[in-house]
Amino acid sequence: MTQSCGFVAIVGRPNVGKSTLMNRILGQKVSITSRRPQTTRHQVMGIKTDEETQFIYVDTPGMHIMSKDRNKAINRFMNQAATQALRDIDCVVFIIDRTRWAPEDQVVLDKLEHVSAPVILAVNKVDWLEDKASLLPWLDEVGAKRDFAAILPISAKHGTNVPELEAEVAKHLPEGIHHFPDDQITDKSSRFLAAELVREKVMRQLGDELPYQMTVEIEEFKTDQRGTLHISALMMVERQGQKKILIGEAGDRIKKIGREARLEMERAFESKVMLNLWVKVKRGWSDDERALKSLGYDLD
Template sequence: MSQTCGFVAIVGRPNVGKSTLMNRILGQKISITSRRPQTTRHQVMGIKTEGEAQFIYVDTPGIHIMAKDRNKAINRFMNQAATQALRDVDCVVFIIDRTRWSDEDQVVLQRLEHVQAPVILAVNKVDRLEDKSTLLPWLGEVGARRDFAAIIPISAKHGTNVPELEAEVAKHLSEGVHHFPEDQVTNKSQRFLAAELVREKIMRQLGDELPYQVTVEIEEFRDEGRVVHISALILVERSGQKKILIGENGERIKSIGREARLDMERALDAKVMLNLWVKVKRGWSDDERALKSLGYNLD
């Protein structure tokens, strides 16, 4: 039996469950998640090899409308990263949220107009539908918007119909050798994953209090075998944001560090010594040079 391999872009507007779906498919956390839109900022590859088939999923930032208050360099970068992921893929999984169709879903659909690869529509979070009888008519309605290769209702969180989605994706892989070793699960480094885990905890704990002008830079990553020493710098844009992040008597930053360290230890299978610092770097989110220096580069 010949080998098959393919790139699969996972796209959709912010906060529809793209990262949750990829983590579910891989059976481990590769992309960070939170209830806040635009948690994912980079293209993140998740690689799954099953026998002769290798799936290379590309999790993408949510494609969003560039309103005046969101027309910053980092927003432009995220939209470019998501759009770039659509090039030269074998298949696209377009995720929407239940029976809702927003202006941003329409923007994503328009971005897919010139994509030659088959597009599978995944209708996510169906487990949260109060009236299940609304689903079937909705699938017919949304199916008229494009000639989709398949329309599959799923729950990325609980795994409902995810194997059926994977089986549909498998039909569109190309014959060819595998691009990655069978035990590799992502193209991202451990340093990158460590920074993302810190940012995830910030988003989860302070999502309602802090705007999106927060990023994390790993200044030290020293692996001594059974112990990994990590020093992370958290950048914000204003001194008031720094005060919120540190919290009263440093309690908030301690809590963020504690949760991030536990996830790092699970991911690295080693004891982690984690140090966090907070620094004000004004205007970094709207400065293209600063973004590049912080690792915001299109792959």
């Protein structure tokens, strides 16, 4: 049988469910998620091989409007990473949220003007709609904004219409040999996933208490003779007050973050994990391009 293989960019404004969709398609967590916008900071590749067809999905940071509080080097990096993912791809899945068209949706649509690959519009979170009758006229309205290859209402969280979305994507993948082994699901390393899982737990627990100026760097990642994985993670913030928030009273916050991250790592890596967390203040790292590169925020 003839093989097909292609790259599929998943794009949209922040917090519309891009990472949730990719995790749903893959059947396991590759991209971290939280209710906070801009949880995803990097391009994350998710690979799904279904017999003769290999889908190479690229989850992207949410494209956002640069503003006074979002005008740092890390914001520019995220927008550039999302835009770069649109190069040399075979299909685009553009996700929007139910029946609301936000200014940042228009930002994404404008970026897609120069993309020749077919664009599938996925209207996410339709399970949250109270007025289901409003969906059909809304689909007609957004369908007039571009000549989309297809428009599908979906629920990334619950899987509604996700198989139909995959079938639609498959129509646009070119013939060609598979780029990755059939059992590979991502191009990211275990160290990267470990850092992301710690950051996810911080974002989920602290919500609006902690600004976006927090990142995680893995300093140790090794397995001992008994098969236990030892991981040391450095959580970096920009101010002393942020460090106090992360640690919590009598260290209760950092202990809870560590416990939740360790349990998820044990599921992901299928081994016992010994996790050590540290917090360090590094002023201005999120607006320092050299510091960002040293922390792995590099488009190369």
